[in-house]
Amino acid sequence: MLAPRLQQKIIWLRLRSTSISVALVIALILMCVLAMSQGTVSFSLTDLSSAFLRQGNPVYQTILWDLRIPRVIAGVLVGASLGMSGAILQGLLRNSLADSFVLGISSGAGLVAVLLLSVGGLQLWVPMGAWVGAMLASMLVYSIGLMGKVRTTERLILAGIAISAFLGSIQTLVLLFAEENRVQAVLNWLIGSLNGRGWEEVRLVGPYVVIAIALGIAFSRQLNVLNLGDEMATVMGMSVVRSQILLGAIASLLAASAVSMSGLTGFVGLVVPHGVRLLAGSDYRLILPYSALVGACVLVGADLLCRLGTIEFPVGAVTALLGSPIFVGLIYRRSRGTA
């Protein structure tokens, strides 16, 4: 039925996307192995494999199983969540500047975390509190943004900016009145760090992230249709508002999970989808899984860089430090590409 030339092209395109996926998975695995073997104590490959099989030096086993593996897994979860939530939000709003910061999700999490941390003694509740704050803020933004009948996208962004600014100012006030010895802890959290993340956090947040990523990939085809604009998507038989709420909820869940684990780690959600588009074009069936893989890879790598020096950096500082020049480079490449 199909012309052989066309058939060939379709097969070639599918082969290409499969091989990119495989390459990204291999890159992530290599990055994880590297992150597990390096740090204040570096392992050789034999050290690593014997410690992995719970043999040999017991100190190495403890370092690997109690410190590095959970931290790498946390890094994978946070990076994948940030990458994919950024990609979903950018697609949903048809705006390449959208991420969880623009939509007020992060500021909701930030405010609750700052409140808890500056009171003191409530440290344990920070992940849960940040998660609740992120979900509440995103619900607030969506309910404002979806109130009208028309132009939902623009409203959502404006609502996000307004809520962000409002919550951010309260956060600053709280920080000003906080006791001085608590400010450092709050700042650390605000910049974003994976320091000391263990199995407990992984077990708590991991299932949500896995479910949200699976749902995101399952609904990625709808993002392709939404990309045609609300009117065309309606004509294509989609329930636009319902899909927007659903995808928005998935993105919020991902962003909230990431924030609850590592604090406010910026730039991954913004930059990663931009880079991925160079690989995947504008097909969200590819952009979403690729963004999760690349995001995970980037965050594990950035966290490794943080751990290499004598003083440990917060991972958010490294992602912002590396992210901004890369972002500028991507903008330059895009503007040149379309000109």
Add this chain to the structure above:
Amino acid sequence: MMTQTNPAIDFSILDIQGISGGYSSLPLIQGLYLNLESGSWLSLVGPNGSGKSTILKLISRIIKPLSGSVYLNGKSIQTQTPQATAQKLAFLPQHQTIPQALTVRQLVGLGRSPHQPWYQWNLSDHDDAVVDRCIQQVQLGKFSDRNVEDLSGGERQRAFLALALAQEPKVLLLDEPTTYLDVHYQLELLELLKQLNQDQSLTIVTVLHELNLATRYSDRIAVLNAGSLHSIGVPNTVMTSEMLSEVFKIRAEVIQTRVGVQVIPISPIP
């Protein structure tokens, strides 16, 4: 799912029964009735703000009607699933959102989405064949791997027409499809529509500003004035100098030519 059937059935593909609605709280369209035979071409004409585009948006579910019903092939689109409607009804809006870095083939492929079950990930071979046929129909074969944003206005319009055709609709609605096109592309697009109308008995509803194109291509013309139907019928009977002075507020001559009745505007009536 229960689907309501239109009791007064004749052979109509699209039947609009007393529909009301619009953007503001006071609906522009109030109780409009229209009936389209399968394979016919209806043009909606009228001055600015007379509700032409609103009617198309009410039919295509972009605006929810306040009252009344739209029957597509005898079934109410309000009780049918949106997806079932989208398999029969396509709409080419006046303004299109051009997605970035999307090739013509990918764009047209999205037109298959009403036919895909939610779990279907890739286009099937049948879908790919339909997409290819629609791209050929609008003569964009050479451009199928180009990005839509890099195409000229006329080519873009044809790419979006291919997107609508990929839905394999029975009824195609077009909102001012010729607005941004020069006279060559205008005729090319309308000739293409005429061919689809005749060969595949595609039912077409166009909103057209250009009265002479409306009279030339459509079987029937509906004249709208302030949200209600002024007159409807074949071009020869509808397009009169009385109607033009009453609805469009112009003095005009109407002459018979070999491409049908044509309007020559003389002067506006103050």
